[in-house]
Amino acid sequence: MKTFAVAxxxxxxxxxxxxxxxxxxxxxxxxxxxxxxxxxxxxxAIQIALATAFALGFEAAMLRLRGKPxxxxxxxxxxxxxxxxxxxxxxxxxxWWVSAIGMASxxxxxxxxxxxxxxxxxxxAMVGVAVVLLCFPREFxxxxxxxxxxxxxxxxxxxxxxxxxxxxxxxxxxxxxMLAQAxxxxxxxxxxxxGATLAEIRGNPLFGDFGGRGWEWVANFFALGxxxxxxxxxIPWQVPVAMLGTVVVVTLPFWLSDPDLxxxxxxxxFSGALVLGAFFIATDPVSGCTTPRGRLLFGVGVALLTLAxxxxxxFPDGVAFAVLLMNCAAPWLDRYSRPRILGxxxxx
Numbered sequence: 001m002k003t004f005a006v007a008x009x010x011x012x013x014x015x016x017x018x019x020x021x022x023x024x025x026x027x028x029x030x031x032x033x034x035x036x037x038x039x040x041x042x043x044x045a046i047q048i049a050l051a052t053a054f055a056l057g058f059e060a061a062m063l064r065l066r067g068k069p070x071x072x073x074x075x076x077x078x079x080x081x082x083x084x085x086x087x088x089x090x091x092x093x094x095x096w097w098v099s100a101i102g103m104a105s106x107x108x109x110x111x112x113x114x115x116x117x118x119x120x121x122x123x124x125a126m127v128g129v130a131v132v133l134l135c136f137p138r139e140f141x142x143x144x145x146x147x148x149x150x151x152x153x154x155x156x157x158x159x160x161x162x163x164x165x166x167x168x169x170x171x172x173x174x175x176x177x178m179l180a181q182a183x184x185x186x187x188x189x190x191x192x193x194x195g196a197t198l199a200e201i202r203g204n205p206l207f208g209d210f211g212g213r214g215w216e217w218v219a220n221f222f223a224l225g226x227x228x229x230x231x232x233x234x235i236p237w238q239v240p241v242a243m244l245g246t247v248v249v250v251t252l253p254f255w256l257s258d259p260d261l262x263x264x265x266x267x268x269x270f271s272g273a274l275v276l277g278a279f280f281i282a283t284d285p286v287s288g289c290t291t292p293r294g295r296l297l298f299g300v301g302v303a304l305l306t307l308a309x310x311x312x313x314x315f316p317d318g319v320a321f322a323v324l325l326m327n328c329a330a331p332w333l334d335r336y337s338r339p340r341i342l343g344x345x346x347x348x
Contacts, residue, residue: 022077028225039214041155043092051083054103062112085125102128146214184212185316197260216270226279235283242299243278272317293337
């Protein structure tokens with residue numbers, strides 16, 4: 001006989017704790033993190049460790065200033081989750097102070113100045129990403145090439161990566177002018193502005209089957225983690241379906257009309273942070289929408305804004321900015337998309 005976990009009277013289903021939810025989300029990120037480390041080296045582990053240390057430090061400082069107990073909030077895993085999402089959005093060998101400034105923006109400004117966990121209007125991780133991206137665009141150009149892109153290219157190991165993060169310099173035989181690699185989205189934008197067709201651009205060894213070499217596999221593993229979250233019913237299906245579906249529906253007619261000018265829809269999906277954003281960022285229950293129709297509209301809005309920023313904006317990938325803009329609209333969407341109560345609007 002199948003049984004269900006229930007709480008005490010009135011015997012409602014047992015609620016998951018914040019710690020268990022955050023832990024499951026972190027577990028769902030593990031496949032994508034491992035794929036990232038496989039293709040781009042151990043720098044991602046250093047970024048996660050640094051961001052987590054800074055996040056917990058700022059969290060403890062703000063809790064102390066606000067007179068809150070440290071233990072329950074430091075162990076609920078919300079700060080480490082913010083740190084991991086931030087670390088996955090910055091270059092693997094970004095200088096250490098990028099994490100420091102990003103976590104200060106995320107934990108202090110976006111989280112605690114709004115009242116702490118559950119009170120924030122904006123997604124804290126994306127606030128951190130937006131701040132460092134706007135303030136330090138040069139550091140975001142220092143991406144590593146994926147493993148196997150060049151036969152003679154060797155990704156820096158753990159010691160070399162740690163030195164690069166802490167000092168900003170790479171030891172011989174690695175040099176930034178040799179290793180720095182544009183992302184697939186950067187490459188499409190730059191070569192497209194120079195008049196190259198999509199067929200010519202995709203002839204670059206940086207590209208794989210759909211997105212960028214390595215990048216598309218990282219996105220696949222994030223999608224695998226997202227499916228796990230859907231199976232565990234930790235995230236609503238409306239947001240990822242609306243985001244990814246809108247990208248495909250909107251870009252498909254353009255690609256069919258001129259495939260040399262407009263990317264294939266799956267190239268949009270498997271490039272950049274779109275899959276990560278669809279399953280792990282836009283599904284934030286605090287800064288997103290709570291009604292079913294609101295979630296659908298929220299996902300559609302993030303997708304459209306991301307495509308608009310990629311096409312006309314100053315940055316090749318616009319997921320962080322799209323999520324933050326839709327965070328502003330989330331209360332309005334919830335207000336005008338709430339389910340109608342039976343009998344509402346009828347005359348007595």
